[in-house]
Amino acid sequence: MINPVGSDTLQPRFVYDSDRHQALRREAEGLPSVLMSSQAAGNAVMLGGGYFSPLAGFMGLADALSVAESMTMTDGRFFPAPVLCLLDDVESIRSAERLALRDPNMPGHPIIAVMDVAAIEAVSDEQMATMTRQVYRTEDPGHPGVATFNAQGRFAVSGPIEVLNFSYFQEDFPDTFRTAVEIRNEIAERGWQRVVAFQTRNPMHLAHEELCHIAMERLGCEGLVIHMLLGKLKPGDIPAPVRDAAIRKMVERYFPPNSAMVTGYGFDMLYAGPREAVLHAYFRQNMGATHFIIGRDHAGVGDYYGPFDAQEIFDKEVPEGALAIEIFKADHTAYSKKLGRVVMMCEAPDHTKEDFVLLSGTKVREMLSNGIAPPAEFSRPEVAQILIDYYQSRAS
């Protein structure tokens, strides 16, 4: 099985030992505490589940600046993006050696983690701007990732953390949320050697399904981990149980036995395009994937990034040998009327748009809302039916 990044064994920051867990919880109630940003809380969840292993906690300013610039910490270790706990006000914790971190995403703001404080550092506007530019490749406050990053405070509190829970992810998505530890365990149980991971946050139509089949076949992978980004619903999103049911039905009908796992992870998207693609690859290696599918516009937003920037960064910027996971460079896929099958669009250079079965998201939603299944060249009928049932139940 592929090693985690930077070490032989995964180093999750969740406290598994029950006695230690309870002692830490009791201690935490007596510690000075701060309310984290949502982005920082998402990082705590990832650290807890082993996804960011061997990183032990939040980075100090020197590491964050170094990582933003070159994806390398001051001690030479690789990491794709700053992992910061940025706060507005640190007066009350100036002298804290141990600090309880409160979760902004749960009612009552329970403590999610305890930190051994290594440093509390002011971050200048210039340093924020530099990191923003390096990580997001823009300082445009209209970029949602940039806006979220810069809405945080200007003090970086850093140090190793011990994680007490997985925020709302485990509670809201009990059948889908997985730690990197769990996925590694299951890959080992299933006996998969070559495993490709696929990122999604939506139900999968035929083009996505076939992309996975193509990747598995070309890479010789016996296993696929469908790894869903879990999170709070945004307007227009398909609810998690509907999305999960649609994906599970697809796996049941169109993947051979023991060839696909349906799982999810909890994180706030950065929309950082190429840099986020590297982060995505990093934590897929940690969960035990040997390959990771990166398509056009991966983790991007608007037109901030070129369509293949998220692929090219692996060749141009990721330090040699930093990652063992391999990238499967994909393009959009669609059903070719000429060839009678789903193809990667870049591999059908003689095709025009009219040669493909293409439907906009708006059009598909409209059809489903009216109880009409998209053509079989676009959606599996069983998957379409689950989505139709959802849209119709919503309308009634």
Added chain:
Amino acid sequence: MINPVGSDTLQPRFVYDSDRHQALRREAEGLPSVLMSSQAAGNAVMLGGGYFSPLAGFMGLADALSVAESMTMTDGRFFPAPVLCLLDDVESIRSAERLALRDPNMPGHPIIAVMDVAAIEAVSDEQMATMTRQVYRTEDPGHPGVATFNAQGRFAVSGPIEVLNFSYFQEDFPDTFRTAVEIRNEIAERGWQRVVAFQTRNPMHLAHEELCHIAMERLGCEGLVIHMLLGKLKPGDIPAPVRDAAIRKMVERYFPPNSAMVTGYGFDMLYAGPREAVLHAYFRQNMGATHFIIGRDHAGVGDYYGPFDAQEIFDKEVPEGALAIEIFKADHTAYSKKLGRVVMMCEAPDHTKEDFVLLSGTKVREMLSNGIAPPAEFSRPEVAQILIDYYQSRAS
């Protein structure tokens, strides 16, 4: 795949829809609330995860009495044991139509479920005694299950529930706790048709491992679900992470790829021997197992039950056709020096005790504490090493 008990699809009581979940949580904060017993809270977890499907909530007195007597509810549906929410004091909830149920096993006693109250009924001492006798086959207050059952109040509040969380089980055992929904999903993904379940709460030594191999081979099962009873540690218990690591190592080394899953469930043991065995079989069918191993003294305690009562009840008392899951009747297993392999002791009638490699739990703990691995005929060396490391770390 095997159907759940009593219906075509599993009917978990956990509220998966995010909007509904949040609305219910908000509503619950304004409802009259009661603190449940630990036993009732365990039932809520099982109802939430689909293990008790199609049961929708806590039974009324007539159903509980009927189930205690004949494992049949008043409407004729099968259920192995009363599922009661027994309270001391119901003055404050006399007129409640909806009721929030608080979890005694979590700090702060958060709400675990909301009930549509169907009835609040006084339970007489005689009715309690009758149920105790029928379910536990004794009224001896020295029986731990009897003591726990009778320490509860004398008012049964009943009605369907909607479950908000899985108590401490999901939080304390994030990599092992599974709902019946999850296990069904995974069995479907793995493509297993015949699946045998094995109940444990301890690390597995060679005898347990070989029992699973024997069951799989004789039953023609391609899959094994090791299903651990998760719960609070009792003195002398091996901590969960150590137990899990030992079992996972065994699976990794001694089971073929895609033949075993390591999972767990959250419940308070009843120690009700035969009746509990039927309940265990019930929820194993719901999680998708076609077969269930029941050995000598299953779920018993002391000498309250005959060694094979928990097997015989399936032939003598379970109504015909009530369960589709099949029981694999096992005996203790041990390594035979004569035959050079692990056998079921009842299948070696010519053997005397001296022909087997038998070690008491006390002896094994003593050896491990002194850094000595039990003989290879008793423990796999990789498993023993994990346990030695634990005992030695505790001693230092």
